[in-house]
Amino acid sequence: MAKIKSGNNTTKKEAVLEKAALLFKTKGYSAASMRELAIALGVEAPSLYNYIGSKTELLHSICFKIANEFFVNLKKVENSTDSSIAKIESIIRFHIQTTLSRFNEVYVANHEWKHLKEPFFSEFLNFRRNYEKRLIILIETGIEKNEIKNLHPYVTVLTILSAVRGLEFWHGHKKNVLPQELENDMVSHLLNGITK
């Protein structure tokens, strides 16, 4: 049967990962089957195991790759000399841009990570909590410096993270709103709500 097609600069494993992200997003990790994934790649299910170790490894790869990218960005922002508001804006824009350009992977990392097996489940959970905590510190600093309104920092972070996560439901509306317009309007909404 036909070989797994992979774009010129991607390995076959990456081709599998890409299809897996789409499938996991569409059907959910548990309901997605390796047979289905194989069919999507034009291949029989056992052939997949020439490239990958297991179904759970696919989920692991997707989740931690995305988590790492967000974390790298966070560190970059933390080390900048921007104002608190500018830092928050930068993080919001990164979330929006990454979510729009890496739709399937971001969705899986956000919604299917709970199917990770231990110890990876706990590792990922700590990752999230740490990320959230460091955003709270960013907000707290902004409040102390009188840049940001004195709302409860955790609520502010939750509101922001939830709002950008909601872009996963964005899909079919691309025709009516340009990505740049979406990004600017959402940033405006979220920042105007907390800027002093």
Next chain:
Amino acid sequence: MAKIKSGNNTTKKEAVLEKAALLFKTKGYSAASMRELAIALGVEAPSLYNYIGSKTELLHSICFKIANEFFVNLKKVENSTDSSIAKIESIIRFHIQTTLSRFNEVYVANHEWKHLKEPFFSEFLNFRRNYEKRLIILIETGIEKNEIKNLHPYVTVLTILSAVRGLEFWHGHKKNVLPQELENDMVSHLLNGITK
């Protein structure tokens, strides 16, 4: 074995539904098994079928009960004589309150509805789209009346709905923030961001 316990004013079917909502939320609909649900109720799996028709019926009941409550509230708000901003505020508060008080069911309705079978899948999807569309109209009216900033209405609705949906991740922090404080701060953030 022990009978299924149900609170004084609830039927046994409702007891099953309540546990099902918790289980579907924790493990996801597909990964949750009827055997597991039965154990949580102190019973063997086939006994459940004395009360319910099928696993998918459980999901259906949870999703449409919640959807209906949100819809009833929406109609009430639409028919009021409040300003546009007050209408939006009212809807945001309803979302927050319902999410906090009906945690598991709201989570399932928001995240697991995609496992509904046709024709219920499409019915639920139309429900959501209709709800969203009517919120957009509310926003558009507010912009025309010069109450609300001229951001793209769809983006505004997406931001608001996403933010309140994020309360599903609220859980463990109840000790540090009172629900009333949470509600007021989130409402403040979301409304200040769009009020003219």
Next chain:
DNA sequence: TTGCAAAACTAGCGCATATTAGTTTTTGAT
């Protein structure tokens, strides 16, 4: 105390799953 319906049980069917083992085909460099 009897009788009957509600609600539990045990056994098991049919099906789908992830994965392994072993084998064959395809591919590309020499």
Next chain:
DNA sequence: ATCAAAAACTAATATGCGCTAGTTTTGCAA
């Protein structure tokens, strides 16, 4: 043309699933 490695295949295993059938137990009303 050769030959080894890469990548596909077929077959099968063990497991778990939702659910049904048929039977026994339980609990309340008479």
